[in-house]
Amino acid sequence: MECLCLVWALEKLNYFLEGCVFEGITDCTTVKSLLNMTTPNRHMLRWQIAIQEYRGNITIFHKDGNIHKNSDGLRRWPLPKNIDNPAYLPEEASPKIPIEGISVTDLITTFFEEVRSSYTQDKHCSILCQLLTKDCKYNSLINASDEIWKKLYYEGRFYLLDAYHPQTDGLAERMIQTLEDMVRVSAYGLEFKDCDGFTHDWGTLLPALELAYKISIHASTNQTPAILEKGCNPKLPQNSLRKDLVENIP
Structure with a gap:
């Protein structure tokens, strides 16, 4: 779990650590030898490959858990939910909804179907002829x-x-x-x-x-x-x- 925490931290802080020489402090001895393991298991091998780009830039030091209380207390200290917290993201009033599908509908045909069901046959023919003439879609009408x-x-x-x-x-x-x-x-x-x-x-x-x-x-x-x-x-x-x-x- 400590190795996974190191991999996760390097991934999240990649924008600040890329190209820099820095130190990593941990209270787990396994993490200290993560980059230099010769026969790692499948989990360690995956994490070792994930941090290979930092080889030569990162130096991992070990500190006992009792000496490491300052960072542990900082991790447990809750941050305020306001703009003073760098990780605070305000809730959007209108969240963006992704488009899951597009439906193509013939709105004109749907409108004419509503007209046909709402009027009698004579009124329907009159209104339909008027709309089609105004819209200039067809030259003539055919019998149904x-x-x-x-x-x-x-x-x-x-x-x-x-x-x-x-x-x-x-x-x-x-x-x-x-x-x-x-x-x-x-x-x-x-x-x-x-x-x-x-x-x-x-x-x-x-x-x-x-x-x-x-x-x-x-x-x-x-x-x-x-x-x-x-x-x-x-x-x-x-x-x-x-x-x-x-x-x-x-």
Whole structure:
């Protein structure tokens, strides 16, 4: 236990002791010969390796326990819990909580679902058309019947693709690998960096990445996720431009 105390003290005081020549005083004879042991046991060997960087800088002296009462009394003396104590850390009013996970939610879809359950069918259609027109997300609305979804399903061509790791869940592995590649290209790609070489903040990058994934055609379905989920692709700002005007301007 005394050897462990020495190792712990050197680790905590490393900032003050590095590069200095100092003395260590102990009341245990084993600690005095810790650095020079030839056949230490596994515990001693681990502690001996931990303090090898101080070899040549530290000199360990032995003092009997009766002579060593001054440091023992200092160790048992309680320190005040205020700024006079160097080890005092005031409690934070708002402690920092680490982020354990990130959830991506389509807030617009959730809002429309609440609207649909809160109003009658006629009011729902009127309010939904008004919101969609104001938001400029889609060019048209489709019927909520099953025929349109059956049509989209039968028109899609599905392919069976091999997994990245056949011994695990192929669908999940492909999705994770695809997202990793997209985030890596978006975060470290040259086209997404400014003149100083820094990437845009995640609050701007992730929504753009989600939109790019929704309007990308998948090889397995030959359709975009937006079409399979909602029946149409989102309306982008470039769709509002006049094609003839854009072509005439060099």
